[in-house]
Amino acid sequence: MSPREESSLAIKVETLSKAYRIGESRTKQDTLTASFLRFLSYPFRQFRAIGKLNTYSSAESQSNTIWALKGVSFEVKKGDVIGIIGHNGAGKSTLLKILSRITDPTEGCVQINGRVASLLEVGTGFHPELTGRENVFLNGTILGMRKSEVSRKLDEIIEFSGCAQLIDTPLKRYSSGMKVRLAFSVAAHLNPEILIIDEVLAVGDLEFQRKCIEKMNSVASNGRTVLFVSHNLSLVKSLCHRSIILERGRASSLLETEAAITQFMRSLQANKMEDVHDSEFIKKVRVKVSDAPKRDIYTGDCVDIELELMIPKDAKSFSIVGGVMNHYNTKIFTIGMSLDPKLGEHSIGGDRTAVCQIENFNVSSGRYRIALVLSVDNQDVERLENAHFFDVHESNFHRCRVSEPPGVVQCRQSWKIV
């Protein structure tokens, strides 16, 4: 690689691996003598076990080591905003800990060009007995700021946190929300070249969350390099240009965030495409386009959602409420009907088919699921969270292709220039 390319890199990770030792399973002693000897040798075994906590030798049996990361390589250019997504235990936190120098890798190498600040937690080092102001200084210096730097930004930090009134009160008198706000304010005023953030945004009330996201956006758009780990996929999507998927310690290549999320969701739901079968009252759910059952439909299609129901014989009324969720688990719209014949004696029980016709299925591409609740005589009798899965694909719904992400729903639109 030429020196010029090299200098445009912020982070270069090469075949990074990290092994952790896990507890050995204990063998049980079945004689009194053996138990007693084991009891006597306990300190020696314990001494060896504790001493080995942090070591790894390839010669040893591999049974009690797990690889939190294995052969992870990627490069981040200066000014890139990169998302890291993955399941719990995929190695996200371990990766961030290595990048922020909290723990050492077992193998591999990382090269970081620039001043790094990492936020794996907000409010590190906060002490309940100190005042808000003192904690701002303490936390700021822990995060690597100089005292003069904190002093300079102090007013701004206090203003942003909205805790100005209580700033000289001990932190233990703060509500937990206020603590978090103060903590985030300090973090938000860091000015590093490279910022490493773990899920710290799920804090505070809605108003404050909005402020945080705005701040993040401004950091991201200021040409700084950001590495962002979150379970909140829509946040990753809105903040990050490109993303990496971690799965059981292995990393994908850098993908466009949109593609990464789709791929991640597919792996998440690969075994979940199966609809619920053993249901009692809702026998089958189908999505049909022009009378043919489909798993793959296109934005703007005319869609029938068909439900085969078994209504109890003596039922006098029933209703269906449900929703269509996208892969962020956001409900896109509600579907529902209720049948209440008001005839009293006339039963509506038996096998029924309910069809919900949707004229223009104007949702964007992605995987969707239908969740349903069936009530009979005002009693919920069945609730299916994963009644049916289907995929929606992009059609040429829009006349012009815009480069922006399409949004959750798409409205048919016509333009006039006057």
Place this chain on the structure above:
Amino acid sequence: MSKTTIIQPPKRFISLVSWSELWAYRDLLMFLTWRDIKARYAQSVLGIGWAVIQPLFQMLVFTLVLGKMAGIPSDGAPYAIFAFVGLLPWTFFANALTGSSGSLIANAGMLNKIYFPRLVMPLSATIAKMMDFVIASLILIFLLIFYQKLPSIYVLYAPLLILILFMTAVGIGCFLTALAIQYRDIQYAMGFGVQLAMYASPVVYSSTLVPLEWRGLYAMNPMVGVIEGFRSIFLNTIEFPLTWVLQGFVVSVILFICGILFFASRERVFADVA
């Protein structure tokens, strides 16, 4: 030009301390020390007064039990002030060891969440105890006035004695801190270990009670030079023990360097073993 950081698996057993990095984090050292002091005495009636009470009451008890009842000789000085001059540096030393060895464990949450030179932790705990030492020294001044004692010319050696005291505390403190984060036994052993060590130092008795042929070995304990040095300065008990002080100085430098090197070589695994 931005700085480049390389992160790699640890290669050598011994690693060196990055003083420039420690210097860059000097503000953190200051605020952590401040946090230690302030948090310790927050919401207490006597506040920093507690720094005085510990050596003062120990002095009273020792004077009563050892001075009056057992009649331990005190090289011609009143036993109360004789004991206090010993207790003053010893209290600092004992508290510094306990404080620094517990500092990493108490802040294990921080270790796992953020990078900073770990040395800041035991250092700030030790410096915070230095504050108590300074406050308790005021009592010494009162006692000196009360007993009408004038320090000798050897008072010029006082800064050296304090340096020996500090380096010994930091050296042993770092060693114990690095061990304690991995082996919690250290914490449990601290309480009585420190107490035992007190009897290996001339805190409540005079070094002149130690048999002559053992004194050379005895003075390998840097606290011997420090305590007897202070006594000679303020109480004129014995000739200023220059050999003991120099011997203690050499030992304290060795302890200081070894302690910090040991700490630095273990530093990188703290987050994994905490």
